[in-house]
Structure formats: C-alpha cells, structure tokens
Amino acid sequence: MALLHILPLNVTVHLAESAPLSDLEFELKDRDVIPAGCRAGACGACVIEVLKGFGCLSEPTERELELLTFLGYGDGRFRLACQCRINGAATINTENLEPHF
Ligand code: FES
Secondary structure (H helix, E strand, O other), X not given: OEEEEEEOOOEEEEEOOOEEHHHHHHHOOOOOOOOOXXXXXXXXXXXXXXXXXXXXXXXXXXXXXXXXXXXXXXXXXXXXXXXXXXXXXXXXXXXXXXXXX
C-alpha cells in the first residue's frame, strides 16, 4: 500500500503499490485535486511539487524532464502526476503550479 499526502488539501490517500497518481481522481471523486489534461505527459496540466518521498515515485523519463524544464519546473522538485507511479509514502503540493515560461 502506498500513501500520498496532498497539500494544501491536507488529505492522505491510500493507493495500490505502483499506482499511477492519476488514480487520485478515483479516490477523491468529488475533488479536483490535480488538473486533468492529456494524461500522456504532453500538456503540463498536472505539475505537482514533491515535498517528501521523491524516491518513492517512479523515475522520470527524459521526455517528462524536458517538458518540466520547458514549463519552468526543471529544478528537480517537480513531476507530472500523470507520469508518476508511487511506491511507499510521498507528500505533494498541488497549489500555485501554473506554467511560468
Ligand atoms: S495531464 Fe498532460 S502532462 Fe499530465
């Protein structure tokens, strides 16, 4: 079982091991926690800041890192939620993450 703590919502969600973070939409049905976009790592709508447990997320691909850098989130603290799978426990921030070109 993986645990994802989401700020500023201050909610902890239990996910299956290796679950994609996009599963949050099923766990938190009535809350729009992470904006949904292409779900394919191409639009950048789902940027999250990883506050703890970065190593519990699947490794980013070169393509994901390129898009994060393009969007101004290339300093290693950010991920595209639609491209992450979680194993273990992590804390993310979902607020104030508009692309800043
Ligand atoms: S939803 Fe488009 S990059 Fe994640």
